[in-house]
Amino acid sequence: MVSNLAGGGAGQGVEPGTQLGALESYAAQAHGYLTVGGEQLAQLPGLLRPLVLESWLRSLRGGVDPMDEVDGRGLRGADLQRYRDNHPIAAVMPLVDKLLLQDATSTGLIVVIADQFGRVLSVHGNPDRVNAAAEAGLREGNDLSERRVGTNAIGLVVRTGRAAWIHGPEHYLHRMHRITGAAAPVHDPDGRPVGVLMIAGGVRVARPEILALVKAAATAAEMDLVLTAVRSRQRGAERLAADGDSPPPAPAGRLALDVLGLGQSQLTVSGERVPLSQRHAEILLLLAEHTEGLSADHLALLLDDTDLDNGTIRAAMSRLRAVVGPQVFGSRPYRLRVPLATDVEALRAALDSGDVDTAVRLYAGPVLPRSTAPGVIDIRDELRVRLRTAVLRSGDPAVLSRWTAGAEGRDDTAAWIAYRATVDRDSALYAQIEAKIRVLDRRMGADATQMQRYDS
Incomplete structure (x- = not known):
């Protein structure tokens, strides 16, 4: 049944230049090393995209089982319906329907709407493919956060706050290997995440224009939320002015x-x-x-x-x-x-x-x-990722020194590499940083230099 989700053979819809065949082969090899574990995990940086590698390692540390089966846990029935109806993203569903659901689902793809924590609110598309998606774990009410099911497009968006796509064996769970997903976050007028939009299907989804479509729909949804908030404030001010009232006083303090x-x-x-x-x-x-x-x-x-x-x-x-x-x-x-x-x-x-x-x-x-x-x-995760990203991008030796001196950055190889780049190669500090990086390399069983090349 899961194969129904793919919407065609493995060779259909492959974007020229994306080398999906090689990506699938490398990811399959990575799963072999994941099964063996131990020192074999040092092979992963050469086989996975950096974003995927980091997610796999977090999934591994979090104890997610790559062979995990769908367990039936999740929000269901009236509880799900009540939660979905009262969720902020419900206000933009008519727009999402117009921009995504009608066209995407008519071409055999499915559209998934999730909340800001990765819980699936709704799945739309051909009934056979929706059922196949449910067998893989893309079911209404299920938690697709990275900590629960490992690497997947929705989980990555929740974790990083950025649009992402995950193809086939790049998923940490074997049961999701027939899925390709492209997802983007939706934010409220204050910039806080309120949900995730995803298009899922087979290899046709691994096209730049699909991810661009999802991102455009998410941006349109955000603008719709801004307009709704502005209109609401305007109506409230007009009612108060008409009644000659002022807002009720808030408690002091x-x-x-x-x-x-x-x-x-x-x-x-x-x-x-x-x-x-x-x-x-x-x-x-x-x-x-x-x-x-x-x-x-x-x-x-x-x-x-x-x-x-x-x-x-x-x-x-x-x-x-x-x-x-x-x-x-x-x-x-x-x-x-x-x-x-x-x-x-x-x-x-x-x-x-x-x-x-x-x-x-x-x-x-x-x-x-x-x-x-x-x-x-x-x-917690959102704040740490935002801060760490800002630190790595700062190029400020004082910032990088303070970060690597703290508990969060003490074993952060990428931060030490960034710190090294700001220091004179002939200085004693450079030698100290170089020694720390080598210690981390041995401890993690990974080549930090190679990871830096992939991250660039």
């Missing part, structure tokens, strides 16, 4: 939340620092990230993918109110009613302004490093 690093999370209230439990810190961070508010169902999903019930959520919110006060957030949906500054927000602001040095100084460590809440994990 300003809160600050610190969640970066290994120390206990702290909430600052009117200048006084209050220690928080991990669960309370998770909830406040998620509410700060979702200014539009979160339903109990949505909050439960972000806190625990084993499906917390609403009673547990209500109890947690009641205990949190006792800590921060009854006026800090409302319900239906749960939403902050006072400004909440976070160190995550401050770090993002530094990155947005291009001040990488300040961003590195602000980065005391990962976001709530002990948290296993899916929503927190995604914030």
Whole structure:
């Protein structure tokens, strides 16, 4: 049944110059080394694209089994329908239907809509191919994040924030080898990811114009969200002006939340620092990230993918109110009613302004490093990837020195290589950096120089 998804033989639709046959052969060899493991993994850099290699290594470290079968876990039935209907990306579905669904599905491809965490909201296309996709794991309600199913196009977009395509055996899971996917992120007016669009099928998807089409549709969806937000604000202002009213006053006071690093999370209230439990810190961070508010169902999903019930959520919110006060957030949906500054927000602001040095100084460590809440994990990964990318691109020796001196950058081979490029070859510091790179090479069983060549 999975072969129905391919929409033709292996030789159809191959873009001249893409060398998909060689890519498939190399990826198949890489799977052989993955099975053997150990020192054989040193062969992977020569067989996989750098982006795919990094994703495979993360999948391997995360314990994802390449032979994993579809296990039936996921959001289903009324829970999925309610989550999908209330999700921000639902507002742009008419536009997505016009730009992607009608044309793509009529040509035998399928279109997948996922949320910002990689959970599939809907799959569209020919029923036989939708069923075949479900057998491979592309099923409504399933989690396609990299941490759950390894390397795939949606998971890469969620992880990196950039459009990506994955072809056949480049997928970490064997059951997804008949799929090629091209995916792009959709952001809200504040620049935060709200979803992912993907076209999937056989080798026809491995064309530059398919990825360009998905990216164009995602950009159009983002513009639609901006226009909707502007119109909503205009209507609200007009109603207030007509009624002679002003917006209701917010509760007095300003809160600050610190969640970066290994120390206990702290909430600052009117200048006084209050220690928080991990669960309370998770909830406040998620509410700060979702200014539009979160339903109990949505909050439960972000806190625990084993499906917390609403009673547990209500109890947690009641205990949190006792800590921060009854006026800090409302319900239906749960939403902050006072400004909440976070160190995550401050770090993002530094990155947005291009001040990488300040961003590195602000980065005391990962976001709530002990948290296993899916929503927190995604914030943690997004922030680290953004910061690391900015550091590597900075070419600033002071920034690279500070990054490689910290826990996150201490074993970051690419960062050490970038740091080496900023140092005088005749200096003692250059020799020290070179020695560190050689230690990392031996430890990882990979040739850092070769990886640098592929990354360039």
